[in-house]
Amino acid sequence: MKVLFVCLGNICRSPTAHAIFRQLCAEQKFPCEIESAGTSASHKGEAPDPRSIKAAPDVSFKGIYSRPVLPNDFVDYDLILAMDLDNLQELKRRCPSELQHKLHLLLEFHPKYPDFREVPDPYYGGARGFELVRQLIATACEGLLVNLKAANLTK
Ligand code: 4NP
Numbered sequence: 001m002k003v004l005f006v007c008l009g010n011i012c013r014s015p016t017a018h019a020i021f022r023q024l025c026a027e028q029k030f031p032c033e034i035e036s037a038g039t040s041a042s043h044k045g046e047a048p049d050p051r052s053i054k055a056a057p058d059v060s061f062k063g064i065y066s067r068p069v070l071p072n073d074f075v076d077y078d079l080i081l082a083m084d085l086d087n088l089q090e091l092k093r094r095c096p097s098e099l100q101h102k103l104h105l106l107l108e109f110h111p112k113y114p115d116f117r118e119v120p121d122p123y124y125g126g127a128r129g130f131e132l133v134r135q136l137i138a139t140a141c142e143g144l145l146v147n148l149k150a151a152n153l154t155k
Contacts, residue, residue, distance in 0.1 A: 001148060002033040004077040005106065006087055010038030010066040013083040013119050013133055015048040017106060019059045020134075021141045030145060035077075039090045041068035051122070055130035056138075074099045081106040081144075084118035109143035110136065 005017035018036035025032045038044075043066040053061055073080065074095045080102045082088035091103050107113050119136050122129035 001031070001079070001152075002077045003035075003144075004069075004073055004080045005034075005036040005083070006039060006069055006080060006091060007036075007083040007119075008038055008040050008087060008121065009043045009123065010036055010040075010068070011043045011046050011049045012052050012122055012130070013137065014038065015061060015064045015066075016052050016056060016059075016134055017081070017083070017137045017141060018064055019048075019061045020056065020138050021144065023059055024141055024145055028145065030149060032148070036064065037067050037069040037073060039069055039087050044068060049123070049130075051127060051130045052133070055127070055134040069094070074102065077102065079104065084121065106140050106144070107136065109147055110140040111143060 003021065005014040005021070007013035014036035018034055022034045025034065046066045048061045048064055069091070080091060081104055082091055083106055085105070088103060088105055092100060095103055105117060106119060107116050110116050116136060119133055120129065122133045
């Protein structure tokens with residue numbers, strides 16, 4: 001299984017999902033290749049935002065650097081999870097029609113979806129926004145792992 005998390009800059013939300021889901025899969029010994037990317041390339045090469053790292057002190061962000069979504073990602077990944085509707089729409093615009101089934105919102109795996117549908121962009125806000133981002137993503141990542149394990153059993 002290969003999962004790609006996508007936000008706008010790939011420095012706040014999707015690196016948080018990348019780091020949290022990577023740790024969860026490692027803890028539960030679930031084999032999964034995980035990466036993250038941005039629909040924008042404007043932060044390419046940058047490490048995650050220090051505010052994201054501060055909001056998830058028990059999680060390692062080692063080796064995570066911003067990179068843009070690439071055309072081949074739609075082929076290479078099984079599941080491509082957008083943080084919000086703008087980024088989902090942009091992915092849908094770029095993705096070949098026969099691969100559109102791979103595109104989803106991360107919060108589809110949150111128990112309170114669709115009351116919580118989008119992970120809000122925290123970039124221009126304060127620390128509380130980053131805390132909310134971490135919470136939404138951590139809960140959705142637990143749901144995602146339960147779902148992937150169940151899907152594996154029925155294979
Ligand atoms: P992200 O947050 O999409 O969660 O990485 C953002 C990072 C940078 C910008 C916007 C959102 N920006 O406008 O530079």
